[in-house]
Amino acid sequence: MPTGEIARMFIHGKCHCGNISFSLTWEPDPAEIPARACTCSFCTKHGGVWTSNPSGSLEVAVKDPSLVSKYAFGTRTAEFHICARCGVVPVVTSRIDDHLYAVVSVNAFEGVDPSLFRRVSASFDGEGEESRLARRKHNWIADVEYIEIGTCPSIERTATGKPVAAAHVKP
Secondary structure, rough: OOOOOOOOOOEEEEEEOOOOOEEEOOOOOOOEEEEEOOOHHHHHHHOOOEOOOOOOOOEEEEOOOOHHEEEEOOOOOEEEEEOOOOOOOOOEEEOOEEEEEEEEEHEEOOOHHHHHHHEEOOOOOOOOOHHHHHHHHHHHOOEEEEEEEEHHHHHEOOOOEEOOHHOOOOO
16 A cells, blocks of 8 residues: 555445445545444334444445435434335434434445454434534544435436436445
């Protein structure tokens, strides 16, 4: 590696059927990956274990947006992206001050050695909305691209509805 270049890890993940996939660039290459087992009722029922790297970048690609259910509860400040075909929740997003932040499920990772995970229990009970959003802005992935490929690859659109070039999607 050239002098001054930072080592990075590329993590790929997806739901079981592959409808929702993601590519996470983690800089610098981690010695361990924090894996937060959320204790809220939804995550407990789904086995939600989440991670993020605020200095990383994330690309989420959805093949068929009609098969994605977005679920919000409690403060309704985060959306769980659930694949309606296979039931897996690979990503959670939160739009804060018109900026998209995200965490990803370590259970959706492909080919990552589980011994890298540093699992901890995480409880956010009693956390107010303002402090919750501040925590997400500080700890969640801030460089997020969410692409809905749709049924026609030549008309791909971002979450804001803007068309994107097919070359931007990494299936």
